[in-house]
Amino acid sequence: MSTFQLLHRLPEELLQEILDRLDSDAFRNLNVSSRRCYEWAAPRLWREVTLVDCRTAHNWGTSDEHDDGPLIRKLLVLATKPWLASHVQTLNHRCHLPPPAIFSELPRSTFSSQTLSTDPRTIRLAQLAVQNMTKVTTLRIIFGHPTLNDALLRCFFDKHRRKATPVRRLWLENCRISAGCCLEITDHPYGLPLELDFAGLESVRFRRLPLRPCSLPRDDAAVVYARSYRTRDMQDGRGGLYSTTINEPMVKEQAVGCEQTIWLAEASGQRDVVTGEAHNAESPLERIYECANRWDDYIYDQLAAFTSAEEQRVLDERHVPSHRQRSMLAYRGSLLDPLDMDLLRAWRLNQSERSPSSQVALNVLGNASQTLTSLTLDWIFTRPSTPGLTGVTPNDRLWVDLYLQFLSLRFPHLRAFQLRNAVVPEAALPPGLCLLDHSRITYALEEHDVMREVDLEPEQRRKLDLAGLEFMEAHAQLQCLAWPMDAFFSNRQSPAHTARRVDAVIANLARTLVDLRVDTLYTGVCDPQTEDVHCLTPGSRTRRRRFIQEFASKLTKLESIKIEGDIPRDERREVIRGLHACPLKKIVIIGIMCPLGNTWGADCSDMAVKPNPDEWGEVIEGEDKGAIWQYGPGPLNPPGANFKFQPEYGWPAGPPMIHTIASYHANTVTELKFCGYKGAPVLLTPTPVTTPMLSALKHFHNLESLILSLWLTTTFEGEARDEEVIAYWLNARSPDSTALVLVTDEEPEGWEKELLTNYAPKALAWRITSFIGPFLSERAKAREGGVHVRASFSVGDWGGMFDADLRVGKGAMGSDVCLGFEGPREELESGRRRSKLEGRRWF
Known part of the structure; x- marks a missing residue:
């Protein structure tokens, strides 16, 4: 009796469990096997359909x-x-x-x-x-x-x-x-x-859309x-x-x-x-x-x-x-x-x-308000005018009115609300709009720190004043929140009657919030270590620091924190310290500079092969290497039972960033993501300071996933070979390609040898394992499946990002081994694209 005839006799529950374990290729084969198999396979093959030209x-x-x-x-x-x-x-x-x-x-x-x-x-x-x-x-x-x-x-x-x-x-x-x-x-x-x-509708994600209120x-x-x-x-x-x-x-x-x-x-x-x-x-x-x-x-x-x-x-x-x-x-x-x-x-x-389109979007959200549980506004373009606004136009007032109308909406069942705008000025909020404070919309160049209040209509001004706070008071069940870090509070302390309302909202969020994402606009070429002394925008600095002390430090249930944008490194550190009472499982920090520190030395002085100056800007601040060697490999310094958070700004000689994170959250963290290519660890020729800077990773015994930007040098004989490396990666994963390096009986030499030994996917996976493996916790690597590691590279003249995914575990002899790998893959590669779509939280 054939296998297919036996399948027909199985109970429906068991048959469905078997079918659930098949991949798409197996379903395609099953689909053409028989009429009955077609009836089983076709519905699953058509469960998700993509229309693409x-x-x-x-x-x-x-x-x-x-x-x-x-x-x-x-x-x-x-x-x-x-x-x-x-x-x-x-x-x-x-x-x-x-x-x-x-x-x-x-x-x-x-x-x-x-x-x-x-x-x-x-x-x-x-x-x-x-x-x-x-x-x-x-x-x-x-x-x-x-x-x-x-x-x-x-x-x-x-x-x-x-x-x-x-x-x-x-x-x-x-x-x-x-x-x-x-x-x-x-x-x-x-x-x-x-x-x-x-x-x-229960979940809406507007992402990278033009929602400008005027042509x-x-x-x-x-x-x-x-x-x-x-x-x-x-x-x-x-x-x-x-x-x-x-x-x-x-x-x-x-x-x-x-x-x-x-x-x-x-x-x-x-x-x-x-x-x-x-x-x-x-x-x-x-x-x-x-x-x-x-x-x-x-x-x-x-x-x-x-x-x-x-x-x-x-x-x-x-x-x-x-x-x-x-x-x-x-x-x-x-x-x-x-x-x-x-x-x-x-x-x-x-x-x-x-x-x-702005009004259409508001109407959609209003129409779905009674059922919506998750709303994400991700890099939406609402600003009607170009950066460098020096006056106020009718379109700017419409820009303000767009947010006023949005904050007037109510969603009785909302659990997740995210507004992210870190990337380009066209996605910025109107200056002066606050989520937990009085809003006073201003204009002029923030760089000069001379902000003039926009002359709004009296009724519009009245409604806008505490529109953000009223929105938060009306949505008391939020578990996920994303909002610009410098738009929670204004530059000035709130009046007492407003402060009491704000405290009540924060106290409620301390009980409900498990996922927080904050960002600021990318404006410079390098993230500064601190703005404690030299600061072009003191108002923005004041607002960010109010967020740290008055909001972040009050949270107690948070499990995931994401920090992105041009935020000084000392303020990122203080956010992590301020969340000392939270059982953080996931920490994500994204910037222009490597969030863990600069391994390249001041102005790239420690690098064997320096990048093009156009790629790293004019100034890269160096680290205090003596302090990193002293504290990096040393014991952790966790907060005591009577610890009371007090922010400590500035960047004095002290422990590296990963050491601080481990001191406060190593016991609970399962996922770490640090993205930023300037100053990132150099894979092929790491600088000496890299070892003490990353040493504290060994304390994350529950770590399941580590995502880290690495710098991959492609220079050979004085010439950058990015295009050839990318072409090699793309050809390596194509089953129809015949363009790979030809391996003959003779030992390859020159650039062909360099490709095979340093850049071939298998060789790259081995190098990543050898580089990252020693820093990881032995207990974490010993678990079944090891630790997922994603090494992210910026390669190419136009900033292509390629990720190599692998699992680092322990071999039979106790050495670090690669248990499997994929990539390098760009973000638009089909498997990578699908995993990002399916992995999006709160959708």
Whole structure:
């Protein structure tokens, strides 16, 4: 009797337990084994679906950078096979291209790409597929295509959708939401639902979104991804560049709606194009969609050979043969985040975005307020003007009003609230907005420490005054909180009646809070050791130190702390000391400098191979090596039973950072993460001070995971070889690659030998094990599975981050051994990408 016949006889509970242990490859094999096996495997294979496009080179010499063929085929299956679609629980949509680089590309991205996924047949397939996907509880759109984003959002959250489980988790990243999430509209060119309902959402993550309360000024530097012939180099997330098609500058795509170029009129009740040219001539609008429409026709013509009559009927029912009419349907308008309603009405025919994205986001959150338990606002762009504001404009008042409206919302069941803005100025809060104090919105350059109060309307000023405190008082069940470290308190002590309310909120958080994340904006080239003497922004320093003494030191239940941004090292240390009463399990510190200290010496003086000065800035402060050798390997200095926290600022000769952390929290910590490349331990040629600086890691006997930035020198014969190292790593993990170093009978020499002995993944894993292993606790390494170690490297001209994951344990002879490894992998590598999505807490 065959194994499959035996499987049929097993009790359902036992069969399901067996199936739960299979990986995706096993399910694919099972799926094609028999009809019965298909019924077991297919639902699991389709439990999570990702809609993603691809790059296709055509034989006529052009390349379609956004070929929707793969996602169209998936949508067709979901639209025509309700049984399969009914098993989908998680739906993801993303572009195959790397998302915009955080510092250089993201702030200038509008995510308004008008030519991606615009074919009416594609949008109709999405509508039908969503109708059949009745059990989806998680929707993620990460750098998706705008028109398809709109279709997925409006169909999943259709107010009149019936017989479907409500979506509970919504993740929107690197995309626009003003058209897709607008609660009510009067018409839609593709016939999408007009009324939306977000009730039932439990978790929302808005990440790297433009939520500005006004239109951006037109900017030739802005980039719009497009299906066209014009190309531009962009960062590939792997330390290099790639070329993709764009419409540049942005005004060329948006200017189609301007009166000087093209205007819209209603002719006999139909949308039409009127230009200064002959009526039947190709308009500027049609020229924008020339590539997109032609390539979509090609995709669907190719697909016709593999579709059934019923599937072809579905495809044909919304086909629009006219190039002009299809362009009219696809055009999203020229106004982003419109505020001038009179102007908007003038362009109402083809203006998809009827409300500012900031207002749309507020309406979504308000609509979901009764069910929301987790809300994350992660690097959202709300600032309407460029850095260096020296006065106040109406848009700045709208910026303030955006936060006032948000803080006026109430979420009765909220457990996690996170607002993070450490990366770029465009994500900053209005200066003077406080979570636990009186808010006095100010302007002018913080560097001069001359802040003038914004002249708000009296009623707005009154409501804003304690809006943050009132928000916190209304959400007394928070277990997770993230907020800028310098925006908890103002520069001045609160009046007595306010202080009593603040104390009550903090006392409650001391009982409930288990996860705290604080950050400040990255502004310099190196994190200073202290600002105790020299400080350009005394006001910001005062606010941060008030947070340490008046908030952090009062917590007692915290299990996880994350500190990120341009925070002086002494203040990070005092946060850790201030949390002495907390059973911390996870500590994360991220900065420009290595949070554990500078192993390179003052201005890199101790390094065998110095990095390019452009990579490390002008000044890197040195450590007191005598103190590090004295205290680093020495015994810990834990707080006594009668310890009372008093902050001690400055950076005198004393124990290194890891020694302080171990003294206060070694008994409870299971996870440590320290990211910051400048001054980080050098893997191949560590400096002498590295050993005493890391010695205290041996005291973390319960450690399960250590993530640490390391510096990897790629210089050979006086020349940096980053590109070659990255190419070697990428080729090493590709089963189809033949570009690896050729190993012959002769011993490799020169650079080939260097690659094999220092940079090959296996060699790198051995070097990491040999370097990190001796610092780790023997008890921790002796546990089954050892200690997970992730070594993070910054490699490449464009700041690619590669991670090597391994497990360090004990061998049969008691030596440190690598129990297994993966990588090096960049953040966008498929396995790495998935682990980050699934590992996000509070989503």
